[in-house]
Amino acid sequence: MKFLNFQQLLEQRAESGLLRQRQTLTxxxxxxxxxxxxxxxxxASNDYLGLANQPQAVQALTSAADRYGVxxxxxxxxxxxxxxxxDLEEALASFVGREAAITFSSGYMANLAILQCLAKKGDLIxxxxxxxxxxxxxxxxxxxxxxxxxxxxxxxxxxxxKKSSQNKFVVTDSVFSMDGDIAPLTExxxxxxxxxxxxxxxxxxxxxxxxxxxxxxxxxxxxxxxxLPVLMATLGKALGGFGAFVSGEKPFVDYLVQQARxxxxxxxxxxxxxxxxxxxxxxxxxxxKILAQLKSNISYFRxxxxxxxxxxxxxxxxxxxxxIQPIIVGDNESLLAINHRILEQGFLxxxxxxxxxxxxxxxxxxxxxxxxxxxxxxxxIQSLTNAFALQQKEVNQ
Ligand SMILES: *Cc1c(COP(=O)(O)O)cnc(C)c1O
Numbered sequence: 001m002k003f004l005n006f007q008q009l010l011e012q013r014a015e016s017g018l019l020r021q022r023q024t025l026t027x028x029x030x031x032x033x034x035x036x037x038x039x040x041x042x043x044a045s046n047d048y049l050g051l052a053n054q055p056q057a058v059q060a061l062t063s064a065a066d067r068y069g070v071x072x073x074x075x076x077x078x079x080x081x082x083x084x085x086x087d088l089e090e091a092l093a094s095f096v097g098r099e100a101a102i103t104f105s106s107g108y109m110a111n112l113a114i115l116q117c118l119a120k121k122g123d124l125i126x127x128x129x130x131x132x133x134x135x136x137x138x139x140x141x142x143x144x145x146x147x148x149x150x151x152x153x154x155x156x157x158x159x160x161x162k163k164s165s166q167n168k169f170v171v172t173d174s175v176f177s178m179d180g181d182i183a184p185l186t187e188x189x190x191x192x193x194x195x196x197x198x199x200x201x202x203x204x205x206x207x208x209x210x211x212x213x214x215x216x217x218x219x220x221x222x223x224x225x226x227x228l229p230v231l232m233a234t235l236g237k238a239l240g241g242f243g244a245f246v247s248g249e250k251p252f253v254d255y256l257v258q259q260a261r262x263x264x265x266x267x268x269x270x271x272x273x274x275x276x277x278x279x280x281x282x283x284x285x286x287x288x289k290i291l292a293q294l295k296s297n298i299s300y301f302r303x304x305x306x307x308x309x310x311x312x313x314x315x316x317x318x319x320x321x322x323x324i325q326p327i328i329v330g331d332n333e334s335l336l337a338i339n340h341r342i343l344e345q346g347f348l349x350x351x352x353x354x355x356x357x358x359x360x361x362x363x364x365x366x367x368x369x370x371x372x373x374x375x376x377x378x379x380x381i382q383s384l385t386n387a388f389a390l391q392q393k394e395v396n397q
Pocket of ligand 1: 105106107108109111132134173177202204205234235236243244
């Protein structure tokens with residue numbers, strides 16, 4: 001058998017504007033980052049509350065490292081479950097108003113665990129078409145049947161629910177990672193109740209962002225554990241750390257401890273990371289002003305965006321109320337050209353292309369953080385306006 005021609009495959013990707021490039025940061029993740037010796041204003045990270053380099057979390061990490069060392073040394077069930085892991089799980093469960101929580105090393109692994117443990121052969125998983133890749137892979141890994149419904153389309157979701165007499169699971173992101181919109185969870189809860197289905201919610205971009213106290217979609221919609229029995233969120237986004245958790249009834253969480261392969265067959269996250277996560281959770285609880293700052297930045301951006309909108313560029317600005325503010329450009333080439341211009345002007349913004357998003361919906365994924373200043377937001381919008389104006393000029397020539 002011949003090895004694949006990787007060089008050729010890479011060249012093909014490059015020709016279609018699909019080659020991804022990593023930027024190496026020589027600074028912490030923060031509002032201003034260093035890349036290749038250049039300072040860039042960062043509108044690309046998921047560090048929505050500016051906690052990735054929060055001093056008390058750094059302090060918690062180093063003191064836990066002094067006490068517990070670097071590696072957990074084993075999986076949770078063997079002997080890697082240390083006090084900081086236990087403390088973090090208890091604090092997370094209490095924060096989101098659930099009986100219990102189990103932490104995972106990543107959200108990707110948490111989603112694999114949920115779908116593998118819940119959906120069995122003969123069951124049906126009904127998933128939103130724009131769900132995160134980790135949920136899609138979780139569906140692939142489970143033995144259940146699956147079907148998808150168009151993004152947030154409640155009528156079609158209902159059709160799918162009505163049609164099947166199988167055990168049913170409805171799976172959705174709460175805040176969609178590439179669109180920033182919020183799933184209609186109240187209606188979905190009612191529908192799941194009516195058709196006897198179980199709702200699974202991935203709150204990766206809702207946790208720490210929506211809800212009065214940043215407790216995420218459960219708080220935003222006022223949904224209790226019975227209504228929203230499977231609540232998953234990540235710790236690497238708004239919480240600025242690393243890892244993820246699944247919360248719900250204690251027997252459900254205990255079952256995951258017994259059965260989740262992505263929990264059992266992997267080394268526990270370092271205790272120092274668990275401590276840093278806990279420190280940031282406490283920081284959020286004690287400093288509601290960071291959440292207020294994020295919310296103020298979101299509305300400020302939306303407001304200032306009106307000027308950009310009125311310039312009439314051929315783009316779609318999605319109506320998002322969350323930290324994720326996408327501008328859909330369409331084709332990959334134009335997106336890259338615009339992104340390059342913005343980068344030249346000192347701004348780091350996500351340039352998201354297929355297959356992460358559907359074909360012809362390549363977009364700038366602007367993310368806001370509590371630590372941005374209004375001035376930085378003004379500067380970004382100015383830079384976007386310049387970049388799009390130049391692009392348009394070039395296309396018209
Ligand atoms: C980032 C993300 C994940 C994965 O979380 P990690 O902790 O980064 O593995 C899962 N779901 C959604 C919606 C995400 O955005």
